[in-house]
Amino acid sequence: MEYPGTENAVKEVLKILGVTVVMDPDQTCCAGYVLTCSGYLPTAPLAVTARNLALVEQKGLDTYVFCNGCFGYIRELSHILCSHPHYLEMSNQLIGRWGYKYEGTTRVFHVQELYALLKDRIAEHVVRPLTGLRVAAHYGCHYLAQQYGMVDDGDLPTFHEELFDIMGATPVFYKERRMCCGYSVGRGFTHNEELVQPHLARKFESARDERVELMTTVCPGCNVALDREQPNMIKRGLDGLNIPVIDLSQLVALALGVPIRKLGFDANTTSLDGVVKKLGIEKGS
Amino acid sequence: MRERGKTALVVGGGPAGLESAVKIGQAGYRALLVEKEPTLGGYLGKLCKTFPRLENPHDLLDTKIGLLEKISTITVLTDTTVSAVQRKGDTFTARLTTGAISTDAEVEVEAVVLATGFDYYDVSRYGEYGYGVYPGVMNSVEFEARLKEWSSRQINAKPPGAVAFIQCVGSRDPSKGYPYCSKICCMYSAKQAFLIKELFPETNCYVFYMDYRAAGKEYEEFVRSVIEQKHVRYVRGRPAKVFPNNGRLEVRAEDTLMGSPVEVEVDMVILAGAIIPREETIQLAQKLGVATDNYGFLEHEFGSPATAGDGIFFAGGCGFAVEIQGALEQGAAAAAEVSAFFSEVPEGRN
Amino acid sequence: MVRERDKDWTDDLYKKVDCYDLVDNLEQCLQCGKCVGNCPVAAITPSYNSRQIIRDILMGNMERLIRSEEIWRCFWCANCYRVCPVDIHFPFLMMELRFKALEYHYGIKYVFPFKKFALRALEEGLTFVPGTKGREKIQNLRATIDTEPWPVVSDKAKKEFKAIFDLTGTTEWIEALNEESDNPMICTYREGKIVDE
Numbered sequence: 001m002e003y004p005g006t007e008n009a010v011k012e013v014l015k016i017l018g019v020t021v022v023m024d025p026d027q028t029c030c031a032g033y034v035l036t037c038s039g040y041l042p043t044a045p046l047a048v049t050a051r052n053l054a055l056v057e058q059k060g061l062d063t064y065v066f067c068n069g070c071f072g073y074i075r076e077l078s079h080i081l082c083s084h085p086h087y088l089e090m091s092n093q094l095i096g097r098w099g100y101k102y103e104g105t106t107r108v109f110h111v112q113e114l115y116a117l118l119k120d121r122i123a124e125h126v127v128r129p130l131t132g133l134r135v136a137a138h139y140g141c142h143y144l145a146q147q148y149g150m151v152d153d154g155d156l157p158t159f160h161e162e163l164f165d166i167m168g169a170t171p172v173f174y175k176e177r178r179m180c181c182g183y184s185v186g187r188g189f190t191h192n193e194e195l196v197q198p199h200l201a202r203k204f205e206s207a208r209d210e211r212v213e214l215m216t217t218v219c220p221g222c223n224v225a226l227d228r229e230q231p232n233m234i235k236r237g238l239d240g241l242n243i244p245v246i247d248l249s250q251l252v253a254l255a256l257g258v259p260i261r262k263l264g265f266d267a268n269t270t271s272l273d274g275v276v277k278k279l280g281i282e283k284g285s
Numbered sequence: 286m287r288e289r290g291k292t293a294l295v296v297g298g299g300p301a302g303l304e305s306a307v308k309i310g311q312a313g314y315r316a317l318l319v320e321k322e323p324t325l326g327g328y329l330g331k332l333c334k335t336f337p338r339l340e341n342p343h344d345l346l347d348t349k350i351g352l353l354e355k356i357s358t359i360t361v362l363t364d365t366t367v368s369a370v371q372r373k374g375d376t377f378t379a380r381l382t383t384g385a386i387s388t389d390a391e392v393e394v395e396a397v398v399l400a401t402g403f404d405y406y407d408v409s410r411y412g413e414y415g416y417g418v419y420p421g422v423m424n425s426v427e428f429e430a431r432l433k434e435w436s437s438r439q440i441n442a443k444p445p446g447a448v449a450f451i452q453c454v455g456s457r458d459p460s461k462g463y464p465y466c467s468k469i470c471c472m473y474s475a476k477q478a479f480l481i482k483e484l485f486p487e488t489n490c491y492v493f494y495m496d497y498r499a500a501g502k503e504y505e506e507f508v509r510s511v512i513e514q515k516h517v518r519y520v521r522g523r524p525a526k527v528f529p530n531n532g533r534l535e536v537r538a539e540d541t542l543m544g545s546p547v548e549v550e551v552d553m554v555i556l557a558g559a560i561i562p563r564e565e566t567i568q569l570a571q572k573l574g575v576a577t578d579n580y581g582f583l584e585h586e587f588g589s590p591a592t593a594g595d596g597i598f599f600a601g602g603c604g605f606a607v608e609i610q611g612a613l614e615q616g617a618a619a620a621a622e623v624s625a626f627f628s629e630v631p632e633g634r635n
Numbered sequence: 636m637v638r639e640r641d642k643d644w645t646d647d648l649y650k651k652v653d654c655y656d657l658v659d660n661l662e663q664c665l666q667c668g669k670c671v672g673n674c675p676v677a678a679i680t681p682s683y684n685s686r687q688i689i690r691d692i693l694m695g696n697m698e699r700l701i702r703s704e705e706i707w708r709c710f711w712c713a714n715c716y717r718v719c720p721v722d723i724h725f726p727f728l729m730m731e732l733r734f735k736a737l738e739y740h741y742g743i744k745y746v747f748p749f750k751k752f753a754l755r756a757l758e759e760g761l762t763f764v765p766g767t768k769g770r771e772k773i774q775n776l777r778a779t780i781d782t783e784p785w786p787v788v789s790d791k792a793k794k795e796f797k798a799i800f801d802l803t804g805t806t807e808w809i810e811a812l813n814e815e816s817d818n819p820m821i822c823t824y825r826e827g828k829i830v831d832e
Binding site: 413453457458459460461462495521522523524525526537538539540541544545546 | 663665666667668669670671672673674677678681684686687718719720721722
């Protein structure tokens with residue numbers, strides 16, 4: 001919602017990589033976020049997730065998301081459904097009235113896994129090498145927290161940095177690389193801004209000290225946190241902070257030659273003008 | 286000494302195997318001791334000092350090897366592995382492969398004693414500790430070697446500013462490792478902490494533990510002396526993360542006794558990895574048809590100290606984690622079982 | 636209360652808190668503290684300690700738990716779950732603990748601001764739905780980058796989505812949230828203050 005450019009980027013990148021994407025207007029939100037804020041009782045999001053996944057199963061496909069948060073919720077909720085027969089029964093009973101049935105066969109992935117798997121294909125299609133750009137990764141929490149079956153180690157992941165390397169950029173490791181962004185549940189629910197800000201300041205300080213020029217995320221929630229809080233960081237005294245934050249898909253789209261106007265950089269609070277200029281890209285191309 | 290002719294094949298030349306071979310020889314039987322490394326001693330030979338009395342491991346090793354050499358009925362083959370073994374009626378046939386050029390020899394024995402020892406968990410599985418990625422992070426075996434180096438060339442060594450030991454890496458961890466307790470790590474880490482403080486009293490030393498287990502003769506007193514006399518800081522809490530910072534390493538944990546998160550800066554992090562069975566043990570057990578538990582450690586028959594099967598005995602680390610004295614005890618027990626097995630007293634047999 | 640007494644402990648508090656059956660291995664907790672070492676909240680809030688909360692649940696200190704501010708601090712980042720040697724899903728446990736507190740009318744001040752937001756989301760089949768001005772801004776932005784003016788959710792989907800909430804009694808539960816009935820809370824862990832370094 002906040003960064004529509006990310007949606008575009010995912011679609012364009014997958015098109016270039018030769019992956020067919022099926023968008024289904026019958027899909028809804030899984031309602032996981034409000035559940036974790038104790039705003040919904042667990043029964044409803046469980047049934048909703050069963051419904052969404054049943055729809056995907058009917059088509060015989062797997063589900064892909066591009067948000068860590070969504071990934072975490074759908075994974076966890078579907079795991080609960082598959083390991084607790086009474087929840088599965090309850091959900092199937094509810095959604096059965098519309099003819100849906102969740103079997104537990106569809107798998108849930110995040111597009112970053114796809115990028116990691118299709119590394120070589122990405123390498124083949126790079127048309128705008130991101131030479132000289134110092135890029136740092138923010139992996140976020142909910143993807144790697146799932147532990148089992150993940151693409152890389154939760155505490156020492158390197159697959160984003162490998163992608164940066166393949167696209168010609170310079171990957172940067174900064175001390176607080178694995179720190180949570182504090183948003184979603186943190187900023188929106190349990191702590192207000194004044195309290196999440198000192199937490200974020202530590203992360204930004206360590207990134208600024210490593211002269212990071214661009215940061216990538218794989219979650220719109222993280223993107224909002226890291227992007228929109230920067231003016232507040234500067235107000236609190238963190239000088240010299242100017243690190244634009246975009247989704248990993250947008251970065252890949254840049255490298256793969258997707259027209260820049262499709263990437264919706266106007267939605268970003270911390271401007272990408274510097275980066276665009278450095279890469280020698282014409283604005284509007 | 287009566288030569289009674291029956292031979293026991295002892296697989297493994299660590300403390301358990303050595304003790305077993307010596308006792309079998311002293312009882313008047315033949316022992317064929319096979320060791321895959323070029324030298325005898327197993328992990329004992331790699332130690333700087335033993336716990337709790339900080340004795341020189343070579344004193345013990347030399348004594349045992351001296352006894353082996355004196356007893357004519359014991360044959361020792363180093364640089365040799367048991368590449369095949371199977372039961373043949375009342376006996377066992379084994380194929381022994383020696384050296385890089387792989388010369389094979391076939392032997393026939395009446396009993397087998399497995400003393401193949403244990404292995405260490407690969408701690409690179411813990412990305413949060415960065416073994417193999419951050420310089421300065423090592424495992425206990427590597428640190429013991431470093432201690433040996435420092436002890437012999439003390440003048441040349443530059444003392445580290447601070448070191449941290451992390452216990453239970455892979456032990457008591459059903460999620461990424463093994464659920465069991467590896468028994469000896471609390472003690473050997475305490476020993477290593479003692480030794481480094483002895484070498485470099487100015488080095489700050491932390492041990493991050495979960496529960497320190499000192500159940501043995503003089504064990505508790507030893508650990509208390511490490512804390513009270515050597516001033517090693519014991520912090521109860523499993524570290525969450527180790528990461529490099531300005532050339533040093535930062536360890537983040539919680540001091541659970543205080544209830545507050547802590548962060549310490551050190552130069553070396555030593556990971557006490559879990560003790561796991563060796564591949565050789567599992568394979569030999571399969572070939573001999575004896576049981577192992579679901580981790581791969583050998584199981585003993587009900588009520589027996591060291592019997593795995595008919596004519597098959599075991600001692601030491603291949604049964605579970607054990608310290609040196611325990612390995613000697615088990616080696617002697619296995620030898621007693623072999624003697625009983627070989628004796629001509631039919632009523633004395635099970 | 637200086638000394639905890641067994642008659643003050645609530646029997647089976649663990650099962651009472653875990654009424655949704657989401658965390659079945661709490662007694663495996665070794666109190667190792669790895670969760671706290673990684674917790675971003677513990678780094679800024681001295682009184683928040685996930686390990687101590689687990690201990691309190693197992694011992695049965697219901698009063699202390701549901702009346703404290705600390706249980707409303709968890710970010711749900713799940714870093715604790717990732718490093719836990721016995722895979723205790725602590726964020727789910729916190730969520731259930733919060734529901735329990737709400738049952739006793741503690742902490743409504745945290746959830747009540749979500750009421751409007753949650754009800755609006757039910758109508759759209761989405762979660763992050765802005766107000767009219769925000770909506771306009773987003774539609775304009777989407778127009779400039781060649782994509783649909785609004786994420787497409789079919790009417791059928793919206794109806795089914797809403798129906799699930801109605802049928803499970805969740806809509807009723809949200810609408811019943813009333814900030815008047817909120818009880819005052821106390822911070823009983825330690826200082827309870829949040830440190831801004």
